[in-house]
Amino acid sequence: MLVAAAVCPCPPLLVPEVATGAAPELDAARAACLDAVGLLAAARPDRLYVVGPVPEGVHGVFPAGSTGSFAGFGVDLSVRLGEAPKGDAQAGTDQAGTAPSDDRPLPAPLAVGAWLLDRADWADAPIEGLGVDEAATPGVCAGLGHGLAASAERVALLVMGDGSACRTVKAPGYLDERAAGFDAEAARALGTADVAALLAMDTELAYELKVAGRAPWQVLAGAAEDAGLDGRLLFEDAPYGVGYFVAAWS
Numbered sequence: 060m061l062v063a064a065a066v067c068p069c070p071p072l073l074v075p076e077v078a079t080g081a082a083p084e085l086d087a088a089r090a091a092c093l094d095a096v097g098l099l100a101a102a103r104p105d106r107l108y109v110v111g112p113v114p115e116g117v118h119g120v121f122p123a124g125s126t127g128s129f130a131g132f133g134v135d136l137s138v139r140l141g142e143a144p145k146g147d148a149q150a151g152t153d154q155a156g157t158a159p160s161d162d163r164p165l166p167a168p169l170a171v172g173a174w175l176l177d178r179a180d181w182a183d184a185p186i187e188g189l190g191v192d193e194a195a196t197p198g199v200c201a202g203l204g205h206g207l208a209a210s211a212e213r214v215a216l217l218v219m220g221d222g223s224a225c226r227t228v229k230a231p232g233y234l235d236e237r238a239a240g241f242d243a244e245a246a247r248a249l250g251t252a253d254v255a256a257l258l259a260m261d262t263e264l265a266y267e268l269k270v271a272g273r274a275p276w277q278v279l280a281g282a283a284e285d286a287g288l289d290g291r292l293l294f295e296d297a298p299y300g301v302g303y304f305v306a307a308w309s
Contacts, residue, residue: 061208061282062215063102065095066249067175068303069111069168069219069271076134084298089178091294091305096179096217098307104184104215108207109140109176110275111168111219113190121188127165127173138173140165141186166190168219168271176217184215191274194266197258200274204281218279220272222246222302223265230300232269241268242302245276249306250292254280272304283308 067073073089075082099107124143129136165173169188176186189207191200208214222242225235232238241264248256257280265273294305 060212060214061286061288062104062213062309063099064216064218064279064283064288064308065092065099066218066220066276066279066304066306066308067092067095067172068221068305069171070221070301070303071129071132071167071171073171074129074134074136074174076136077129077132088294088296088303088305092175093179095293095305095307096175096181098309099215099217100179100181100183102215102309103213105211105213107181107184107186107215107217109169109172109186109188109217109219110191110278111166111172111188112193112271112274113166113168115192115194117166118190118192118195121163121165121169121190123186125163125165125188127167127170129170138165138170138177140169140173140188141176141181172217172219189278191278193271193274195274197260197262197277200277201258201281201284204278205284207278208282208286214282216279216282218272218275220275222270222272222297222304224269224271224301226297226302227300234300235268237264238268238302241265241270242297245270245272245302246292246295246304249276249304250290252283252288252290252308254283279308
């Protein structure tokens with residue numbers, strides 16, 4: 060059963076070494092993310108899943124011990140998703156419907172999640188990663204969430220994903236006047252643990268607004284159905300024209 064969740068943005072710029080001189084601009088976001096991860100630890104989960112958006116063909120399970128790198132962003136920095144368990148069995152394979160592969164590098168969103176957990180000195184429960192196809196339907200996402208929630212008595216999720224990338228003319232997707240309204244509703248739903256609103260998100264509009272968090276948020280919504288969790292919005296901003304939200308559910 061899902062007992063807690065943290066929602067965080069997933070830009071590599073969240074890692075100070077990647078942001079370099081611009082690092083202070085995201086200090087508030089980093090602090091909020093670490094607060095949210097701390098609340099996950101307080102829930103005493105039996106298992107933690109890091110869920111993030113990935114391109115088609117990269118989705119599936121990333122077992123504990125998987126590694127990632129920020130070399131593609133010009134930084135000689137590697138991260139590891141927890142410690143590899145002894146033996147060959149990997150929990151969560153059935154939930155994701157994809158066999159894990161030990162040699163796959165962590166996609167950037169999961170690498171950012173691994174970096175956050177390392178920064179928070181996470182040692183409270185075994186970790187596993189789940190890359191969710193950015194184009195997955197709400198039904199598929201909800202099904203993945205149901206499986207994760209049923210995989211242990213006390214499950215926690217670290218959900219990585221950004222809002223729209225169309226908030227300003229300098230944003231990656233340029234300015235779209237619909238973006239501010241979409242992000243406002245996303246922030247409200249994430250901040251109040253509104254499962255129904257998250258599952259009802261307009262997938263086509265989310266795609267047009269380059270919303271990276273839509274699919275992972277809907278995995279969270281599926282996991283949280285009938286869990287009775289409350290939400291709190293810890294951070295909301297749109298630096299660089301991209302919506303960033305941090306929320307904690309417990």
